[in-house]
Amino acid sequence: MTVILTTSPGFGKFGRVAEAIAQNGWELVRCTDTSLPDGGVSAEIARADYLVVGLVAVTAGTLAQGKNLKAVLKHGVGVDNIDIPACTAAGLPVTNTPGANADAVAELAVGFMFGLARNMAAGHASVVSGGWARQVGTQLGGKVLGIVGLGNIGRRLARLARGLGMRVVASDPHADAAFAKEWQVEIMPLEALLAEADYVSLHVFGGADNAALIDARKLALMKPTACLMNLARGEVVDLDAVAEALTAGRLGGAAIDAYVTEPPNTSHPIFSHPRAIFMPHSGADTREAVENMGLMVVEDIATLQAGRMPARCLNAKDL
Structure with a gap:
């Protein structure tokens, strides 16, 4: 057998x-x-x-x-x-x-954006604890989504974001030019994308080539109101630098679905930050x-x- x-x-x-x-x-x-x-x-x-x-x-x-x-x-x-x-x-x-999982991961990325834009985690925690802490959020329409890695997942996410009325920019040395033209996705260097985007969604492979792709220097290029979403691999992001940027008010929010060690060590300061939301590496879990x-x-x-x-x-x- x-x-x-x-x-x-x-x-x-x-x-x-x-x-x-x-x-x-x-x-x-x-x-x-x-x-x-x-x-x-x-x-x-x-x-x-x-x-x-x-x-x-x-x-x-x-x-x-x-x-x-x-x-x-x-x-x-x-x-x-x-x-x-x-x-x-x-x-x-x-x-x-x-x-096979492109739709699932892309949809979670959209969910992350809604969660961050409308403070869903904090709102949930307030209601179930007996509070009523209403917060004014933002809308996604008209915002800029930066997609790092325009492969199967990135392209699906671009289509969803365009449907929400977002402007989409992307960084990928092997980007499909025909797709980018059809869906009005502007291809640009990573540094320019980070400076432009309101939401940055990572969809690149892990490994040594992309280790700490988003580090303190790259985070410093982002708008202080911008949000970072990692649906790639844990090592792609310097989590210490992300936590420091959130605490200092240099980053508007973070959503993480992948970690260097899984399950992660939740004593890390990022896990107690009110503007960070987490999933247990569930992007493909539909x-x-x-x-x-x-x-x-x-x-x-x-x-x-x-x-x-x-x-x-x-x-x-x-x-």
Whole structure:
């Protein structure tokens, strides 16, 4: 029997994915124990044929334990937690699910903007504590949204923002010029975007190349009323610098969905700031997105079992 090990809490739980796994006669093993550094992978990986990856890192050491592995498949888009060169050296294809969660992440970004603009977290806390602290917020129409990373998610967010009457600017060296023209998205350097935008939404890959992309120097370029939203990876933002900017009144608000360590250490001062809101890395967590990602993973496993290379393989040319 084919054994699929997953570190993704949502894989196989929603929609047609569980049925597809059962119909194929595959065994699904979950390694999602948050009390263990690897979720429990080391105890099960020796018998796994396929590794479906959530946020637990896949290293050369992981692969050394997986003697029966035939492929590594990301249940999501970002593969910064997968050592792709090590997978290639081991002869293992690596796939991901581009576009499957774009709508979900983009919609959360819009939710963050509404939450920040209308002080929703503070309003909720006031009402449930017996208070009635009404605050005057702002509207999104006419404001400037700066999107850093105009990929699948960024483009979906741009369309939603244009529908809200926002002006949209973006920073991406590989931006789709035809899309930008159609949706009236102005492409500009990151520094210019930060100075222009009322809301900055991050949608870039993690890893060393983008570590502390938004640091104290970049934050200093932003308007003191502007809000920063990180729906990318935790390391993309210098959280210390964000907390300092909020406290000093040099930043209007922050919304965070990704953290360097997950769950994060909530003793950090940013978690007590009234103008910061948080989600537990839930950008892709809709039933629709999780089903889409799962079906793509199932399709790629079936393709591999049929002796073919999936179109979504990231290292096919090196195998």
